[in-house]
Amino acid sequence: MPAYAKISLVTSVFHPSDIAFVRGWSAAAPGLGGWQVLLDRDDAPEMVSVLPPGAEAPVFVLTRGSRDVVLQRRRANGAVEEIGSFDGLREAVLALCPLGDEALEAINEGLEENFPRRDRR
Numbered sequence: 001m002p003a004y005a006k007i008s009l010v011t012s013v014f015h016p017s018d019i020a021f022v023r024g025w026s027a028a029a030p031g032l033g034g035w036q037v038l039l040d041r042d043d044a045p046e047m048v049s050v051l052p053p054g055a056e057a058p059v060f061v062l063t064r065g066s067r068d069v070v071l072q073r074r075r076a077n078g079a080v081e082e083i084g085s086f087d088g089l090r091e092a093v094l095a096l097c098p099l100g101d102e103a104l105e106a107i108n109e110g111l112e113e114n115f116p117r118r119d120r121r
């Protein structure tokens with residue numbers, strides 16, 4: 001009997017609200033020169049690269065695993081090592097550089113305007 005391919009119920013594409021959060025985080029995160037983010041595709045990003053302050057090339061890479069978001073570090077020699085996995089993209093970037101309550105509140109208020117919640121009954 002032939003083996004059937006497994007169906008993945010989780011998409012590897014990050015949700016637009018998570019990308020909006022990451023962009024807000026990038027603008028608010030402290031550091032000389034700031035934390036920069038690059039997306040592999042603007043329309044449906046599957047990978048977020050992060051340049052910490054002072055870096056000239058991406059140092060961290062975030063991708064969606066089967067159940068979580070995987071954070072990897074790219075070494076100068078080209079080696080890639082997994083740093084950890086997180087429940088979501090937001091938690092992963094906040095692990096790289098936490099934000100204060102006021103900055104988080106401002107980002108979340110912007111998200112509420114751009115991605116309003118549906119009424120739940």
